Amino acid sequence: MKKLVGHYGAPLLMILPSILLIGIFVYGLLGVNFWTSMTDNHSAAQASGRKPVAFVGLTNYIELLLTEDFRHSLANLVLFTVTFLVGAMAMGFLWAWLLERPLRGGRLFQTIYLFPMAVSFVASGVVWRWLLNSNQGENASGLNRLFQMVGLDFLQNPWWNNITFGIVAIALPAIWQLSGYVMALFLAGFRGVPDELREAARMDGASEWQVYRMVIFPQLTPVLMSAIVIIAHMSLKSFDLIMSISSAAAYQTKVPAVDMFLFKSGFDYANSAAVGAFLLIIIAFLIVPYLVQQHRSRTR
Amino acid sequence: MQRRNFLVLSGAGLAAASLAACGGSGGSGGGESSSEVEVFTWWAQGSEKAGLDALVAQFEKDYPDLTFVNASVAGGAGSAAKDMLQSRLQAGDPPDTFQAHAGLELADYIDAGQLEDVSDLYEEYGLTDAFPDDLVTLLTLDDQIYSVPSNIHRSNVVWTNVAVLEAAGIDPSVVPADVEAFIADVEKAAASGVTGLSIGTTWTQVNLLEAVLMADLGSESYNGLWTGETDWSGGDVTTALEHFGALIELTNTDRDGLDWTDATQMQIDGEAAYSIMGDWAVASFQQADLKDGEDFGYFPLSGGEAIFGFLADSFTLPVGAPNPDGAKAWLDTISSQEGQVGFSLAKGSIPARTDVDTEEFPAYQQTAIESYAQDAICPSLAHGAATPVAWLNDVSDATSKFTTGASDVAGFQEELATIAESNASA
Numbered sequence: 001m002k003k004l005v006g007h008y009g010a011p012l013l014m015i016l017p018s019i020l021l022i023g024i025f026v027y028g029l030l031g032v033n034f035w036t037s038m039t040d041n042h043s044a045a046q047a048s049g050r051k052p053v054a055f056v057g058l059t060n061y062i063e064l065l066l067t068e069d070f071r072h073s074l075a076n077l078v079l080f081t082v083t084f085l086v087g088a089m090a091m092g093f094l095w096a097w098l099l100e101r102p103l104r105g106g107r108l109f110q111t112i113y114l115f116p117m118a119v120s121f122v123a124s125g126v127v128w129r130w131l132l133n134s135n136q137g138e139n140a141s142g143l144n145r146l147f148q149m150v151g152l153d154f155l156q157n158p159w160w161n162n163i164t165f166g167i168v169a170i171a172l173p174a175i176w177q178l179s180g181y182v183m184a185l186f187l188a189g190f191r192g193v194p195d196e197l198r199e200a201a202r203m204d205g206a207s208e209w210q211v212y213r214m215v216i217f218p219q220l221t222p223v224l225m226s227a228i229v230i231i232a233h234m235s236l237k238s239f240d241l242i243m244s245i246s247s248a249a250a251y252q253t254k255v256p257a258v259d260m261f262l263f264k265s266g267f268d269y270a271n272s273a274a275v276g277a278f279l280l281i282i283i284a285f286l287i288v289p290y291l292v293q294q295h296r297s298r299t300r
Numbered sequence: 301m302q303r304r305n306f307l308v309l310s311g312a313g314l315a316a317a318s319l320a321a322c323g324g325s326g327g328s329g330g331g332e333s334s335s336e337v338e339v340f341t342w343w344a345q346g347s348e349k350a351g352l353d354a355l356v357a358q359f360e361k362d363y364p365d366l367t368f369v370n371a372s373v374a375g376g377a378g379s380a381a382k383d384m385l386q387s388r389l390q391a392g393d394p395p396d397t398f399q400a401h402a403g404l405e406l407a408d409y410i411d412a413g414q415l416e417d418v419s420d421l422y423e424e425y426g427l428t429d430a431f432p433d434d435l436v437t438l439l440t441l442d443d444q445i446y447s448v449p450s451n452i453h454r455s456n457v458v459w460t461n462v463a464v465l466e467a468a469g470i471d472p473s474v475v476p477a478d479v480e481a482f483i484a485d486v487e488k489a490a491a492s493g494v495t496g497l498s499i500g501t502t503w504t505q506v507n508l509l510e511a512v513l514m515a516d517l518g519s520e521s522y523n524g525l526w527t528g529e530t531d532w533s534g535g536d537v538t539t540a541l542e543h544f545g546a547l548i549e550l551t552n553t554d555r556d557g558l559d560w561t562d563a564t565q566m567q568i569d570g571e572a573a574y575s576i577m578g579d580w581a582v583a584s585f586q587q588a589d590l591k592d593g594e595d596f597g598y599f600p601l602s603g604g605e606a607i608f609g610f611l612a613d614s615f616t617l618p619v620g621a622p623n624p625d626g627a628k629a630w631l632d633t634i635s636s637q638e639g640q641v642g643f644s645l646a647k648g649s650i651p652a653r654t655d656v657d658t659e660e661f662p663a664y665q666q667t668a669i670e671s672y673a674q675d676a677i678c679p680s681l682a683h684g685a686a687t688p689v690a691w692l693n694d695v696s697d698a699t700s701k702f703t704t705g706a707s708d709v710a711g712f713q714e715e716l717a718t719i720a721e722s723n724a725s726a
């Protein structure tokens with residue numbers, strides 16, 4: 001016992017504050033959120049404790065799923081995530097693949113591609129809001145105007161004002177901002193493959209394509225996994241980008257995070273918490289498999 | 301070794317952070333000098349800031365031993381401020397007084413037990429006689445009054461660009477008799493190659509919706525929409541929603557990306573003929589050096605009856621305010637004749653008091669003062685006078701759905717009826 005305290009005592013004491021803080025402010029509040037989401041706390045009087053709050057189980061979740069508007073938000077979220085993920089992956093990988101080979105000015109391009117990540121979503125949202133102006137024809141501005149000027153008129157479209165696919169337009173700035181980051185991840189992955197392995201493969205008579213397919217790509221899997229998890233959870237957190245391009249009430253770009261904000265501002269804490277719980281569950285679906293995989297590869 | 305170093309460092313960092321946190325809360329708790337009055341608003345720029353500055357100047361003259369502390373939060377036409385205020389009230393850390401739209405927007409705060417009844421102050425400061433009876437009725441909820449208005453705004457004003465109208469062959473001095481005549485004019489203007497009606501993001505669309513509802517339904521039916529006396533599924537509402545749809549068809553297609561200032565700017569630049577916006581738009585025209593009557597015109601949207609779409613900025617006394625006497629002093633200043641005139645002159649609104657000298661006011665405000673005294677008063681939906689916040693949020697969602705084309709008139713009306721039902725029973 002004494003030995004155990006001697007061995008673990010000091011380190012435990014050191015990390016105790018963070019365990020406590022994380023326990024209360026992350027996991028404790030997660031618990032509060034789940035509790036709130038299962039009550040009928042829908043009004044200002046209940047939110048401030050003047051009227052009683054009752055436990056209603058999963059009623060809020062079910063009612064949310066039954067409303068067409070919330071399903072529209074979820075569909076938007078899926079569309080946004082898929083576009084964002086595929087776009088950022090494809091662009092990032094392409095750039096990394098092009099820059100992986102020694103190239104004059106390669107460093108410069110790396111910096112240029114990585115730079116948008118330094119800009120906040122809110123700041124870039126203000127610019128993209130103008131670029132994605134939905135006017136066409138005579139009054140066009142932003143990208144639509146650019147298409148006109150270069151004679152690509154058929155590319156003009158209402159961007160984020162399309163009811164069904166509007167949210168995809170908002171994925172464009174998100175892709176623009178994060179593909180540089182994906183590129184950096186993949187570049188690090190490429191650089192992590194020792195030259196000896198490539199040389200050995202070439203000595204064995206592998207073509208350039210075979211070198212990539214059989215030697216390099218398999219070693220990029222961990223990078224690919226981290227990139228997917230990072231981009232996917234960023235897409236759930238794109239509230240600021242969506243709000244600075246569109247607005248909270250705009251139907252065409254509603255996502256669950258916006259619903260959460262609106263419920264909260266209308267003193268409907270229970271529904272707000274329920275939407276938050278939905279978001280957490282969605283993230284868990286993405287992240288838990290990743291953590292499991294990480295754990296396995298570490299303990300292997 | 302490295303890991304141990306890291307642990308020591310992170311532990312030290314946490315300790316420092318928690319110390320700093322203690323110091324921070326101790327510091328703000330210690331600053332309880334009773335001479336400070338913290339006033340929470342969303343008036344952070346433009347004509348609104350000018351109005352606040354005018355109030356502060358008056359306040360310092362009236363109460364030289366009190367210090368004004370500006371707690372304004374900018375952004376989102378007040379939504380950022382309201383969100384922050386909600387957190388502060390919930391945490392039991394209210395400012396001494398905060399800005400709110402008079403009317404049912406206050407209902408949530410009252411339900412939450414966060415506001416003091418200020419009816420006594422109305423007696424003390426002699427406001428019951430100074431304010432018109434209609435206003436006092438609108439401010440009274442369950443026989444109690446929870447806020448003191450600093451000024452009045454009108455929400456249902458049609459603004460015109462005179463030159464654009466003349467180019468389209470419309471006589472700018474003729475006021476359309478009803479909504480249908482107005483739509484015909486907008487169509488005529490749109491046919492001349494400009495945007496017929498310029499509009500911005502969702503709340504400005506709700507502002508248009510309420511103006512059309514007021515004009516088509518008349519004051520009594522319109523007011524009944526919020527009390528349950530008027531049926532949302534009725535035929536006259538259908539007509540109004542059809543009119544609303546027809547007007548939206550004539551607006552700029554990039555509306556959802558614009559704020560009201562952008563929509564007004566389109567008129568100032570001669571790109572749009574009409575807009576419907578509250579009377580704070582007059583400040584934009586004046587700042588652009590357009591001349592009243594020559595370059596821009598205005599009239600209330602009407603279906604025959606003269607209606608004043610009402611909203612008011614007002615101040616409250618939160619429960620648990622650190623300095624309630626200071627807050628009362630602030631309420632005294634904003635409700636005094638000097639305070640109301642100074643503020644309204646700077647912000648482009650009109651005083652809520654009827655006993656002030658109005659000669660100083662510019663032409664637009666003169667007409668508004670006159671109509672305010674005569675016309676039927678309808679509470680504004682878009683600005684929190686008619687409904688609690690949740691109801692307005694739901695209507696905004698439904699309106700956005702309709703204007704993006706995700707629902708038709710029948711679907712829109714059905715949704716509005718459902719919203720009214722669920723919110724009235726809540």
